[in-house]
Structures are given as C-alpha cells and as structure tokens.
Amino acid sequence: MLRFIVRLFAFIGFLVVAGIVTAVVLVTRHEPTLPDTIVLDLDLKEPLAESGTARLGGFLGHETTLREVLETLERGGSDPRVKGVLARFGGDGIGFAQAQELRTAIERFRASGRFAIAFAEAYGDSGSGNKSYLLASAFDEVWMQPLGLLSLTGLSAQIPFARAALDKLDIQPQLMQREEYKSFADTFTKTDFTPAHREMIEALLGDLTNQVVDGVSKSRRLAPAAVRAAMERAPLLDKEAVEAKLVDRLGYADEAKDEALRRAGAPADADTVEPKEYLDIAGAAHDNGPTIALIHATGTITSGKSDKPGVGEVTAGAETIVEAIEDAVDDPDVKAILFRIDSGGGGVTASETIRRALTKARQSGKPVIASMGDTAASGGYWIALAAERIVASPGTITGSIGVVAGKMSLNALSERLGVHWGVVDTGRNAGMWSPLRPFSPSEEERLTALIDASYATFLSRVAEARHLTPEQARAAAKGRVWSGAQARELGLVDDLGGVESALALAKQAAKLPADAPVTLTTFPKPKSVIQEIRDLASGKGDFVEAAKMLAELRPMLNQLAPLLQAARSGEVQAQMPPMILGR
Numbered sequence: 001m002l003r004f005i006v007r008l009f010a011f012i013g014f015l016v017v018a019g020i021v022t023a024v025v026l027v028t029r030h031e032p033t034l035p036d037t038i039v040l041d042l043d044l045k046e047p048l049a050e051s052g053t054a055r056l057g058g059f060l061g062h063e064t065t066l067r068e069v070l071e072t073l074e075r076g077g078s079d080p081r082v083k084g085v086l087a088r089f090g091g092d093g094i095g096f097a098q099a100q101e102l103r104t105a106i107e108r109f110r111a112s113g114r115f116a117i118a119f120a121e122a123y124g125d126s127g128s129g130n131k132s133y134l135l136a137s138a139f140d141e142v143w144m145q146p147l148g149l150l151s152l153t154g155l156s157a158q159i160p161f162a163r164a165a166l167d168k169l170d171i172q173p174q175l176m177q178r179e180e181y182k183s184f185a186d187t188f189t190k191t192d193f194t195p196a197h198r199e200m201i202e203a204l205l206g207d208l209t210n211q212v213v214d215g216v217s218k219s220r221r222l223a224p225a226a227v228r229a230a231m232e233r234a235p236l237l238d239k240e241a242v243e244a245k246l247v248d249r250l251g252y253a254d255e256a257k258d259e260a261l262r263r264a265g266a267p268a269d270a271d272t273v274e275p276k277e278y279l280d281i282a283g284a285a286h287d288n289g290p291t292i293a294l295i296h297a298t299g300t301i302t303s304g305k306s307d308k309p310g311v312g313e314v315t316a317g318a319e320t321i322v323e324a325i326e327d328a329v330d331d332p333d334v335k336a337i338l339f340r341i342d343s344g345g346g347g348v349t350a351s352e353t354i355r356r357a358l359t360k361a362r363q364s365g366k367p368v369i370a371s372m373g374d375t376a377a378s379g380g381y382w383i384a385l386a387a388e389r390i391v392a393s394p395g396t397i398t399g400s401i402g403v404v405a406g407k408m409s410l411n412a413l414s415e416r417l418g419v420h421w422g423v424v425d426t427g428r429n430a431g432m433w434s435p436l437r438p439f440s441p442s443e444e445e446r447l448t449a450l451i452d453a454s455y456a457t458f459l460s461r462v463a464e465a466r467h468l469t470p471e472q473a474r475a476a477a478k479g480r481v482w483s484g485a486q487a488r489e490l491g492l493v494d495d496l497g498g499v500e501s502a503l504a505l506a507k508q509a510a511k512l513p514a515d516a517p518v519t520l521t522t523f524p525k526p527k528s529v530i531q532e533i534r535d536l537a538s539g540k541g542d543f544v545e546a547a548k549m550l551a552e553l554r555p556m557l558n559q560l561a562p563l564l565q566a567a568r569s570g571e572v573q574a575q576m577p578p579m580i581l582g583r
Contacts, residue, residue, distance in 0.1 A: 037083060038081045048065055049063050069275055077112040083114060128151050155212075177405075297339070316343055329361045374395075393498055398484055401462055402480075
C-alpha cells in the first residue's frame with residue numbers, strides 16, 4: 001500500500017511540474033536560433049553511450065551518444081557558421097574503437113578548414129590516459145592545465161582469478177569451455193594465467209599499443225621511437241609533456257575556451273554550443289533521403305527485452321532487437337540495415353535468435369552491414385556473422401569464438417553451514433542445473449555434449465559466413481580474442497573503420513550513389529513521453545533518483561556482471577571474459 005501511495009504522489013508531482021513547465025514554454029515560446037559564429041563544445045571526459053534517448057522527453061536529462069557527436073562533427077563540417085570545436089577530456093574510460101572513430105571524425109572536421117582544440121586538466125591523472133590522449137592528439141592544438149599529468153603510460157590488463165576465494169568458501173566451480181584461449185572459466189578455476197591466456201593478452205596489448213604509438217606519432221608528427229620513449233617515462237609532468245611535444249599549451253579551462261572563441265572571431269558575449277542544442281536547430285547530417293535503419297545491440301545478449309537501467313548491466317535483449325529488425329524489414333522506406341554491435345556476448349540461443357532475424361532480413365532483400373564498436377566478441381561476433389559485410393575499428397575487441405557452460409556447486413558450503421538438502425528426482429538428470437550439488441557423471445556427459453554441439457555450430461557459422469575452410473575457422477577461433485586489425489588479417493572482418501565507413505557500405509549495398517543523402521533512423525523508435533509516463537506510473541520509474549545517485553557504480557557492476565552470469569543455470573554462454581585494459 002505504501003509503495004502505491006509513493007508512486008501515486010510521485011506521479012501527481014510529475015504531472016504538476018510538467019504542467020508548469022509546459023505553461024512556461026507556451027508563454028515564452030519562440031523559434032530557437034543559433035549564433036552566426038559557432039564553436040562546438042564536446043564533453044569527452046566519459047565514454048559516450050552507443051544508443052540512448054532523453055528520459056521523459058528531456059525532463060530527466062539527456063544522454064549524449066557517440067552517434068550524436070559524430071553527426072555534430074559531420075554537420076558542422078559543412079556549416080559556414082561553425083568555425084571550430086573545443087573538446088574537454090579527463091580520464092581514460094573511452095574505448096579504443098570510440099577513440100578511433102572520433103579521431104577520424106575530427107580529422108575530417110579539420111580537413112574542412114576548421115580548428116579543433118583539446119583541453120584536459122590531466123590526461124589520465126591518477127590512472128592511465130592512453131585512449132583519451134590518442135583521441136586528443138588528433139586535434140590541432142592540445143591544452144593541459146598546469147600541474148596536470150599526461151599519463152601516456154602504455155597498456156596494462158587486469159584479469160580477476162577467484163579460485164582461491166571460492167576454495168575458502170567451499171564453492172566448487174564446474175565449468176567447461178572450448179578451447180584453450182576461451183578463458184572465461186579461468187576466472188573461477190585458476191589462480192593465474194595459463195600459458196595460452198597470457199599469450200593472447202600479450203599479443204592483444206602489443207597490437208593495441210602499436211596502434212596508440214602509430215596514431216600519436218602521425219598526429220603529432222613525431223617519430224614512433226620518440227612516442228615510445230615518452231611512454232616509457234610517463235606519467236609526464238606538465239612541462240615535460242610540452243618538452244616532449246605532446247602538449248602545445250598549458251592553461252586553464254576558461255583560457256582554452258576564450259582562445260577557441262577568439263580563433264572563431266566570435267563576439268565578446270559569445271558562448272560555445274553543445275551537440276544537442278546544435279543538432280536540434282541545424283538538423284542532423286543524415287536526415288534527408290532514403291532511409292537506412294540503425295539498430296543497436298549493446299551489452300550482454302539475453303533473451304527477452306533490452307534493458308538500460310540507471311545502474312548495473314545494459315543488456316541486448318533478443319526480443320527487442322528482433323522486433324526492431326522485423327519493423328525495419330516491414331518498412332518500405334528502409335533500404336538497408338546498419339547493425340551496430342557493442343557486446344562481449346551472452347546466451348548462445350539469444351545470439352542465434354538475433355542472427356536468424358538478420359538472415360531473414362537479408363533474404364527479404366534488405367542488405368545488412370555490421371559495424372563493430374568497442375567490443376563485438378563471442379555472442380557479439382556470432383550475431384555479426386549474418387551481415388554481408390563486417391566493419392570493425394582497428395581497436396575493436398572481437399573474436400573470442402568459443403563457448404562456456406557450467407555452474408557453481410554450493411554443496412560443500414551448504415554442508416559446512418549445517419544445511420543438508422534432501423533430494424528426490426524423477427529423472428537421472430532432473431537436478432542437473434541445481435547449484436546445491438555437483439554434476440553427476442551422467443550430467444557431465446550431457447554438459448560436454450551440449451558445449452561441443454554449440455562450439456561446432458559456432459565454427460560452422462564462422463566458416464560459412466566468412467568463406468573459410470573448417471581448419472581456417474578453427475585456427476582463428478579457439479576462444480581467442482583479437483583486435484579489429486588482427487581480425488581483418490584473419491578474415492574475420494572485411495573492413496576497418498567506424499559507423500561512417502559502414503554507412504557507405506550500406507548505401508552501396510542498397511544501390512545508392514556514394515554521395516546520396518540518406519536518413520539514418522534508429523529502430524526501435526524511441527518511446528513517447530506518454531509511454532514513459534505510463535512506465536513511471538507502473539513502477540518502472542521508482543528508482544530514477546536512486547539511479548542518478550548510484551550512477552558511479554555502473555562501471556564496477558558491469559565488470560562483475562560476467563562473473564555472475566556464469567553462476568546462472570542453464571544456457572551455454574558465448575561470453576568474453578572480464579578484462580580491464582589500461583588502468
């Protein structure tokens with residue numbers, strides 16, 4: 001009853017506030033305009049969402065997306081009012097693929113004759129700043145605040161190994177995986193790297209480090225050896241960063257902003273313009289012409305609907321994604337599907353459901369191009385196999401072609417606590433997935449058959465889709481994680497690039513001219529304000545304020561989510577192991 005009353009008053013309060021805001025808007029309504037001289041203001045201190053919409057029509061804030069920033073730079077590059085961009089950097093939360101996509105967009109923006117200034121109090125500060133600085137180096141002027149640190153320190157990987165902790169708790173991990181590089185189960189069954197696991201991580205970090213060095217050296221016009229020398233010495237103090245020619249100017253945020261407005265020739269009272277404000281008035285770069293459907297698969301792949309809570313794990317629900325694909329197929333205006341993936345995998349059957357829907361879309365005559373974000377591994381790579389072409393950034397984490405399944409047996413822990421479970425089964429394997437007892441020999445045989453069949457299917461899907469022999473497919477598989485650049489060499493992806501590269505291929509597949517304008521439309525369509533209000537009234541919005549307060553916990557919860565996934569009973573997982581790069 002109390003819960004109902006709280007919801008009721010929350011809903012009434014929202015309607016009152018909404019009514020007041022609406023009244024004010026109607027009274028003061030006027031057509032918004034942009035200044036004649038514009039400096040775009042980009043906040044790149046945190047990772048950009050792959051997909052997202054304003055909550056309750058904007059009343060609860062707006063989440064800036066990667067697509068929005070890319071559209072802003074694309075549109076601004078042809079807008080005579082836009083003179084340049086000022087971007088603010090901070091930590092190193094941004095992913096490699098996002099950094100590389102944005103680098104390309106900044107380079108195109110600068111090639112149009114506009115300036116680009118990067119500012120940070122520190123690039124990494126108490127942590128590494130490799131990816132944030134890789135992106136900042138693409139700007140024509142790099143600023144850092146006095147006393148700031150440039151933490152171009154090179155890459156490090158932290159992998160959790162929990163076997164000793166589980167032993168202390170009398171928890172027995174019973175996990176099987178295929179093959180030696182599929183290291184997800186190692187988190188629970190090992191206390192350190194296996195030789196194969198270490199080999200994979202070292203090769204991956206080596207390739208990504210080379211990408212950082214090459215990108216910085218080209219942008220800053222420095223010899224790769226000079227960048228590596230600075231990396232070995234980092235973190236660099238403010239004046240050391242200037243002496244190494246990695247930072248152009250030391251100054252404060254207000255000074256960088258004043259310099260950007262001065263370079264633009266803006267009036268004394270001018271201010272910078274954020275992406276949403278700019279696009280709301282100027283319009284998106286891709287909003288005129290035949291429709292290309294943009295569908296996202298972000299987070300752990302699950303059955304059911306996609307979920308994007310205030311805290312915790314973002315999920316790519318097969319039901320939501322399949323509905324979006326079917327809607328795009330049924331829409332006569334849609335000429336092709338651009339399928340954007342940022343996922344470390346998930347359930348095998350959910351992944352296969354999505355792959356099947358994309359295959360049917362192609363059979364219906366709608367071309368499908370896959371674009372990989374920061375991660376498209378395990379189940380994330382499985383769903384990409386339905387596309388006629390796969391595009392990855394050089395730093396995309398992909399592959400991990402393997403499967404894992406099993407459970408955590410809590411029997412010994414339960415007995416130690418004095419809890420004994422009596423069991424009655426009606427079939428030999430009736431309690432197979434129960435965490436209260438270990439697998440029997442019969443159940444182990446069934447588990448082995450299950451993961452062998454899933455892995456064989458995965459390999460056959462790879463061989464068929466990528467036109468590889470079974471031997472080539474298996475050599476690229478074995479659960480091994482690759483960078484996008486490595487994956488291209490192996491034939492696992494077709495092209496290196498970001499969303500714009502994939503969009504060009506989508507236009508080509510739809511038989512549209514390369515320079516043809518298109519409308520990039522997100523499927524599923526965003527919820528209306530009325531739909532979101534209904535969700536709030538039904539209790540789905542109970543934790544909005546709590547979500548804001550706990551938002552800082554989301555990265556940690558996302559890292560823990562794969563660990564919890566393995567303890568769930570039932571489905572075989574095509575899941576990449578948890579890994580923190582560069583901290």
